[in-house]
Amino acid sequence: MSGLRMTGRLRSLALVLAAGAFMVAGLSSTAAYATEAAPLSVEPQLGIQFNPDGDAGQCGGTTGDQWATSPNWTQAIRFDTDDRAGGCQLAFGVNDPDGTLAGSSISYQLTRSAGGVGQCGDNLGVNTVPILPIPVFGAPVRVDTDSQPGWCNLTFTVTGRIVLDIQLYADGDAGQCSDASPVTHYAFAGTPVTVKIDTDNRAGGCQFLLRLRHF
Known part of the structure; x- marks a missing residue:
């Protein structure tokens, strides 16, 4: 009788162990599946394209194409047109591989101030910043201020879940730029931002940086 009871107990123990092993295996496979099904998202990138079309000394800092991953600042570009x-x-783009910014938009527009005939180039309309899963830039505007009267206004308009941080500050004569020292302006839905570029033959130029954030 004692042998039968022992055999029964061993069978019960074996069943409990088997059930436990099945549960652990099930949890392990579930955890592995959850890890594979939820990969880390890729943050969008803000791009600036900045190139001279004449004397290269007028366009400084980081020229060519650059991309900054949100929420990092871009490298500074420098206006010193005279x-x-x-x-x-100058052009802008957003690379959004995961569609994080779906339903949002950014536009930019370069306009002449009153009396600013001959400054700022010809593309004075509203330009859309492409927000695509590949790096693409919008239509370029031409910043070309000199000693003529007036200046260029650069305006950013945002919709949706985007905040665009903007800095344009002087590294010489403070009258050439919006700010004498780094000050951050925030463009978000319903609140566009306009900065002033008035570089000419005065000393120094304007440092310009952007940062893209989303919520």
């Missing part, structure tokens, strides 16, 4: 030939071609 009476030398040419100006600076």
Whole structure:
């Protein structure tokens, strides 16, 4: 009788162990599946394209194409257009591989101030910043201020779940830029931001940086 009871107990223990092993295996496979099904998202990137179309000394800092991953700042570009030939071609883009910014938008517009005839180039309409899963830039505007009267206004308009942080500050004569020292302006839905570019033959130029954030 004692042998039968022992055999029964061993069978019960084996069943309990088997059930436990099945549960652990089930949890392990579930955890592994959850890890594979929820990969980390890729943050969008804000791009600036900045190139001279005349005297290269008028367009400084980081020229060419650059991309900054949200929420990092872009590298500074530098406006120093004056009476030398040419100006600076400027465009923007957003690379959004995961569609994080779906339903949001950014636009930019370069306009002449009152009396600013001959400054700022010809593309004075509203330009859409492409928000695409590949790096693409919008239409370029031409920053070309000199010693003529007036200046260029650069305006950013945002909709949706985006905040665009903007800095444009002087590294010489403070009258050439919106700010004498780094001050951050915030463009968000319903609140556009306009900055002033008035570089000419005065000392120094304007440092310009952007940062893209979303919520």
